[in-house]
Amino acid sequence: MIHIGTYIEQFINWLTLHFAALFHVIKVLVESIVNSVEWILMFPPFYVIIALVAFLAWKRTGWGLMLFTLLGLTLIWGMGYWAQTMATLALILSAAFIALLMGVPLGIWAAKTPLAGKLIRPVLDLMQTMPAFVYLIPAVLFFGLGKVPGAFATVIFAMPPAVRLTTLGISQVPKDIVEATRSFGATPRQLLFKVELPLALPTILAGVNQTIMMALSMVVISAMIAAGGLGEVVLKGITQLKIGLGFEGGIAVVILAVILDRITQSFGPKKKINA
Amino acid sequence: MSKLKIEDLTLIFGKEKEEALSLLKQGKSKAEILKKTGCTVAVKNASFNIEQGEFFVIMGLSGSGKSSLLRCLNRLIEPTSGKVILNQRNITSLGEKELQAVRRKEMAMVFQNFGLLPHRTVLENVAFGLELQDIPQKEREEKAKAVIDLVSLKGYENQHTGELSGGMQQRVGLARALANDPEILLMDEAFSALDPLIRTQMQDELIDLQEKMHRTIVFITHDLDEAIRLGDRIAIMKDGEVIQIGTPEDILTNPATDYVSSFVEKVDRKSIITAASLMFEKPTVAILRKDGVEGSLRKMRSSGLTSLPAVSVDKHFLGFVYLKDILELKAKGEHTIEKAIIKDIPVAYPETTVEQMLPFIAENGRAVPIVDIETNKLIGIVAQTSLLIETTGASWENVTGNTIDNLQKEII
Numbered sequence: 001m002i003h004i005g006t007y008i009e010q011f012i013n014w015l016t017l018h019f020a021a022l023f024h025v026i027k028v029l030v031e032s033i034v035n036s037v038e039w040i041l042m043f044p045p046f047y048v049i050i051a052l053v054a055f056l057a058w059k060r061t062g063w064g065l066m067l068f069t070l071l072g073l074t075l076i077w078g079m080g081y082w083a084q085t086m087a088t089l090a091l092i093l094s095a096a097f098i099a100l101l102m103g104v105p106l107g108i109w110a111a112k113t114p115l116a117g118k119l120i121r122p123v124l125d126l127m128q129t130m131p132a133f134v135y136l137i138p139a140v141l142f143f144g145l146g147k148v149p150g151a152f153a154t155v156i157f158a159m160p161p162a163v164r165l166t167t168l169g170i171s172q173v174p175k176d177i178v179e180a181t182r183s184f185g186a187t188p189r190q191l192l193f194k195v196e197l198p199l200a201l202p203t204i205l206a207g208v209n210q211t212i213m214m215a216l217s218m219v220v221i222s223a224m225i226a227a228g229g230l231g232e233v234v235l236k237g238i239t240q241l242k243i244g245l246g247f248e249g250g251i252a253v254v255i256l257a258v259i260l261d262r263i264t265q266s267f268g269p270k271k272k273i274n275a
Numbered sequence: 276m277s278k279l280k281i282e283d284l285t286l287i288f289g290k291e292k293e294e295a296l297s298l299l300k301q302g303k304s305k306a307e308i309l310k311k312t313g314c315t316v317a318v319k320n321a322s323f324n325i326e327q328g329e330f331f332v333i334m335g336l337s338g339s340g341k342s343s344l345l346r347c348l349n350r351l352i353e354p355t356s357g358k359v360i361l362n363q364r365n366i367t368s369l370g371e372k373e374l375q376a377v378r379r380k381e382m383a384m385v386f387q388n389f390g391l392l393p394h395r396t397v398l399e400n401v402a403f404g405l406e407l408q409d410i411p412q413k414e415r416e417e418k419a420k421a422v423i424d425l426v427s428l429k430g431y432e433n434q435h436t437g438e439l440s441g442g443m444q445q446r447v448g449l450a451r452a453l454a455n456d457p458e459i460l461l462m463d464e465a466f467s468a469l470d471p472l473i474r475t476q477m478q479d480e481l482i483d484l485q486e487k488m489h490r491t492i493v494f495i496t497h498d499l500d501e502a503i504r505l506g507d508r509i510a511i512m513k514d515g516e517v518i519q520i521g522t523p524e525d526i527l528t529n530p531a532t533d534y535v536s537s538f539v540e541k542v543d544r545k546s547i548i549t550a551a552s553l554m555f556e557k558p559t560v561a562i563l564r565k566d567g568v569e570g571s572l573r574k575m576r577s578s579g580l581t582s583l584p585a586v587s588v589d590k591h592f593l594g595f596v597y598l599k600d601i602l603e604l605k606a607k608g609e610h611t612i613e614k615a616i617i618k619d620i621p622v623a624y625p626e627t628t629v630e631q632m633l634p635f636i637a638e639n640g641r642a643v644p645i646v647d648i649e650t651n652k653l654i655g656i657v658a659q660t661s662l663l664i665e666t667t668g669a670s671w672e673n674v675t676g677n678t679i680d681n682l683q684k685e686i687i
Contacts, residue, residue, distance in 0.1 A: 174388075174390075179386070181403075185407055
């Protein structure tokens with residue numbers, strides 16, 4: 001018998017023991033991010049938030065999505081899940097923010113250094129294919145129950161597309177443009193910020209969209225470790241076999257997903273003017 | 276001193292560069308080196324000098340190593356060995372910062388596929404090199420605008436480069452390079468991606484521009500016609516080696532190898548070949564006041580010609596004398612040939628091209644006199660036969676008396 005599980009257990013225990021202080025710092029940090037976002041979302045009356053999101057939807061895509069947003073969010077409010085929805089939204093946005101904060105630099109690094117790219121790719125594959133439930137265990141060990149381990153598991157699951165699409169975006173920058181930039185005496189930093197990132201931006205934004213959608217798919221799973229929000233509603237529906245409750249939570253997640261997807265997608269790649 | 280000196284530059288691609296380099300020094304061929312080390316020799320021992328203000332063209336087919344050689348000059352590709360000396364400073368030994376400074380101030384490059392930033396406007400693209408030097412926005416935009424005028428892009432400042440045609444995009448590329456005010460302009464197949472008509476137009480504009488600005492230009496092309504149009508001197512590359520360097524006329528008239536001649540054959544020579552290279556020096560002449568009627572007749576008889584250029588004692592060109600006129604004078608008992616001289620003969624100068632001499636092709640087969648542009652002294656003559664052959668592109672070997680006559684009739 002090969003006891004890989006034993007080793008991993010020992011490793012995780014070792015981490016928990018020796019890095020308790022670090023985990024505490026992370027916990028406080030993440031908690032404050034999630035709580036601040038949630039506070040911002042909950043502070044104004046619900047109709048102000050609905051109006052703002054609807055305005056953004058109209059501005060970015062048009063009347064269709066604006067109408068959908070108005071009706072959808074009002075429905076959520078009407079069903080009585082406004083607080084849960086905002087809690088979920090806060091968790092998703094915070095997790096996506098952290099995932100991008102780590103994922104984009106990692107993606108740049110992978111694009112720039114072939115070796116880093118080779119090392120990072122299998123790790124990303126692992127992160128994406130490992131059943132998401134598995135992350136819950138170390139998350140709980142490191143951070144206890146609540147929003148922070150929920151955010152932790154969500155970040156791990158949602159980060160790969162941010163890394164991948166950043167790498168893709170940077171390596172897709174035409175070689176002749178990179179060469180021209182270098183020929184004019186650009187430093188590596190100038191090359192990155194003035195040329196590569198601006199040109200990779202549409203692809204990176206597609207990564208942002210994917211990251212947010214992946215984070216949304218973790219809602220119910222992270223509810224299992226008391227992350228709260230809409231996931232908790234759905235989970236209650238499952239555990240107590242309340243079909244109505246489950247669907248109500250589910251519908252709220254779908255509405256949120258459609259709005260987030262359409263709006264973030266509108267920032268992504270567009271048709272080129274002169275192809 | 277030369278502006279830019281390339282000394283023994285070698286570029287090898289592959290993993291075992293050192294070994295390949297030592298094999299190359301032992302005189303092994305490219306094929307042998309590729310077999311033994313898996314390395315490709317892209318440029319082999321290139322050495323040449325480029326002078327201040329010179330338009331230097333490197334011409335070769337794809338895979339000849341010309342673009343790699345160009346990229347070694349600003350080290351977009353690191354040369355494996357050899358030196359690039361700009362203003363007596365060795366570029367190849369510079370550190371990162373110094374190299375950036377050279378790229379910013381001394382050398383600017385224009386690319387075949389333009390390499391413009393699609394997310395920026397024309398003005399921002401042109402000012403890009405200055406932006407990299409952290410020049411304040413106002414100042415760099417002023418400079419950029421001046422260059423935009425220079426390359427006739429005025430009015431396009433705020434367009435995005437993706438909206439422009441190829442020719443316009445390359446103007447932006449050229450303007451971007453000129454905005455840096457570089458000493459040396461590196462142009463990599465700059466016009467190759469353009470339509471033929473636009474290409475010719477851009478070539479003309481570049482020639483005009485160069486007349487004003489006198490930059491040192493290193494221009495890469497695969498097109499010999501382009502090389503000849505633009506270049507003060509041309510280096511021809513094949514398989515990583517520079518096989519001939521010379522003025523366009525040198526290359527056309529004295530191709531160093533069969534490879535070069537195979538190119539040269541396809542070129543429209545009329546506008547390049549000049550009287551100087553077709554000229555027959557020290558022709559038989561009738562000298563006024565020295566060769567009388569008798570002397571002139573004797574010269575005609577011995578040379579088998581029915582017409583001779585007439586010159587004064589100090590070699591000034593006077594006109595032509597014809598056999599029938601001289602014979603008439605002889606019948607009249609005159610001694611001097613003065614009255615037989617036909618004046619108002621069109622003359623050509625050593626720089627006159629074949630194309631410009633076309634109107635001189637005359638029915639009576641008279642040679643074209645070539646005189647010094649300042650002193651009007653006769654330097655030589657161009658035989659009608661030479662002119663006809665150059666004009667029609669017929670090869671010397673197949674020419675017989677009949678074909679010459681036919682050609683002459685055809686042209687006249």
